[in-house]
Amino acid sequence: MSEAVSISASRSGLIIREKEPANLEFPFASLTPVTPTNEFFVRTHFPIPAISAKDWTLTVDGEVEQELVLTYDDLLRLPSVTAPVLLECAGNGRAQLVPKAKGLLWDTGAVGTAEWTGVPLSAVLEKAGVKKGAVDVILQGADKGEVDDPKSPGVVHFERSLPLAKAMRPEVFLAYKMNGKDLTPDHGFPVRAIVGGWYGMASVKWLTHVTVTAAPFEGFWQSLEYAYWKRERERPTLTAVTEVQVKAQIARPALSEAVPGGKPYRVFGAAWSGESDVVRVEVSTDGKTWSEATLLGESVPFAWRLWAFQWNVPEATGQYRVMARATDTKGHTQPVKHDSDRRTYMINFAFAVEVEVV
C-alpha cells in the first residue's frame, strides 16, 4: 500500500470530542495504511483504569470445565498472532446526522487500523474447556462507573458479549501489543480484546474477566446502549450492534479544501466492511454519475482498503460535492440516507465532502 504513504505529511493531532472521559478523534485527512498509535481514536466510557502488568490477571469462568486465572506472563507464553485489524466506533459519522444527534459527535475519524498482537481467545477458551450448551462469552473490562440502567442502576463495569461461534474465530484475540509496542493506557493496557469485523465496542479494553454463559447475555451495553431497532415481522426489538457496515470514507479532499481548477486531483480514502471484503469503491463529483476508484494494495481481511481516484477538476470555480461509496463481497452497498431504526449507530450512508474549486 506504499502509494498512499505520500499523503502522511498532513497531521493535525487528535480532535477532542470529550475531555474526560477521554474521547478523541483521528483527523481522517491524515489517513495512512496503518494508523499510528498516538493518532488512533480513543473511546472511553469511564476514567482510564491504572493497571500494572504485574498485578493484572484474567479470570476465565462460567460454563467452563476448569476456571482459569492467567497472569500477564502466562498470556505472553501462549502462541500469539499479529494482524492489522480495523476498529470503528459504532457511532462514527454521527456528526453527519441532522438534526444534531445526542452522544459524542464523531465525524469520520472514530476509525483506525492498527497492527495488533495477541493470543486467540479460542486458545484460552479451549484451555478452560467450554461446556456443552454454552451460548455467549462475556468480556468484562476493569473500567467502571455509573450508568442509567433501569435493570441494574449504580456502578457497573463495561462489558459486552460475543456468541460462542464468534468468540472462537481467529479474528478474535486478546491483544497486548499495538503497532509492535505494549498497549498504551488509553488503548487498554495491559490487555484488551480485539474483535475483528465488529464495531469497536466489542473490543473490550482493560480486559479482566471472560465469562462463558448458558443463556444469552443482556447487559446494558448491548441491550440499551450500542443497540438498534431490528424489525422482525414489523415488531422492533432492541438488538445488539455487532458487525461493521460497508463504508468508504474520503480523506482527501478534506472538508472545505481549496482544490485548484483545471488540474487532476487525487481523491484518496479508505473503505471497509466488517466480515466481508470491499470489492468496489465509486466516486462522484457531480452529484449524478459515479466512477470506479482504484483499490490500492491487497485486500486484507478485517483491515481497511485504501483507494484513490483521479478527479479531472473542472475549470469552473465554486462549490463541489465529492462523494464515495463502497460495495462488499456480499453485494452490500452504502445507503443514501441513515435508517432511523439504527438510532445513532451503524452510520454508513454516503455523504458529500464539500470543497471549493479555486
Place this chain on the structure above:
Amino acid sequence: MSEAVSISASRSGLIIREKEPANLEFPFASLTPVTPTNEFFVRTHFPIPAISAKDWTLTVDGEVEQELVLTYDDLLRLPSVTAPVLLECAGNGRAQLVPKAKGLLWDTGAVGTAEWTGVPLSAVLEKAGVKKGAVDVILQGADKGEVDDPKSPGVVHFERSLPLAKAMRPEVFLAYKMNGKDLTPDHGFPVRAIVGGWYGMASVKWLTHVTVTAAPFEGFWQSLEYAYWKRERERPTLTAVTEVQVKAQIARPALSEAVPGGKPYRVFGAAWSGESDVVRVEVSTDGKTWSEATLLGESVPFAWRLWAFQWNVPEATGQYRVMARATDTKGHTQPVKHDSDRRTYMINFAFAVEVEVV
C-alpha cells in the same frame, strides 16, 4: 511574520462540530499568519440566508436625524479600510471544560485572523446623524429562527448591540471582503459587521439593520445567551460578553503528537487579547517552570501575534504536558482555571497539550 509560514504544510480540513446549522472548527495545528477563508471557523445559529448583493439593503434607523437605506453599491462607494482582525467565538475552548459543557464543544479552533475590507460603521452613523442621548447601536442579521427566549418566544433575528462609543471606533466596520475576495455565504455575504477586540458574536453576519437606541438594548443574544455572571457587591447579574480575553494557544505540538526525544522542537502558536496587545508569551514543558517564547513579526492591533519557543526535548520518553500563557499590555495574564461565573464563555485558562516523547 514569514518565519511561521513553513508550518502551513499541515492542513486537515474543517472539523464538524454541528452539521446543520453549520458549525465548523479550524484545525488549529494548521495555524498560519492569516487564516485562509476556506479554513476559517464557521459559527451559525440558523440556516445561512441566501442574499443577492443586488437585493441587499442596509437600513439605518432609530435615534438618527436621517433614516438611511443603503444598497450594496452605495456601500462600496464609501471610503473603505482593510485590516487583519481576529475573530474568536466566545465559546472557543469549551471542549476543555470538565465536566462536559453544553453547547458546541469547540476546542482551540473557533478562532482565526483574516484580512477584512469594509466601511467604518462610524462613517455610516455620521451620514445618518446620531441624535443626542443615543446609547446603543443594534446590529441585526438576516439570519433567523426560533429561540427559547422567555421574553419574546418565537422566530427572532440574530442581533447584538454595541455601546455607541465602541460603534464609533475605527476597528468596527461593515465588511464586504474577506482576504481580498467577496465574503462567502457562510461568512456573511454580502455584508457583515467586524467588531475588532470583541468576541465573534458581535460581528453580526448578513447584516441588514443598524438601529440606534436611546436605552440600553437587552436582546436575547446578550442578556441570556452570550452573557456571563458579573458580580458587583456580590450580586451576580447576567451581563453581555464583550471583550476578548488574553490567551495563548499552541498549534504545535498537536494533541498526542509524537515528539522525538533528545532534539530541539519548535513549539509554535498564536496569542491575542481583545483591545490590548500581547507583551509576553511563556511556555512550560515540565508543569513547574515557565520560559519566555519569542514573539514573531510585529504587533498588529486586533490581530493575533504568532510566537515560537525552542523546546530542548529531554531524552526520557513518555508523556509530557506543554502549556503556554500570555500577558497583555494591561498586565492581564491567563488564569489557571475557568471561572464558573463566566458560564461556558470567555474560556482562557491555560491548559496543557499532552504529547508523547518517543
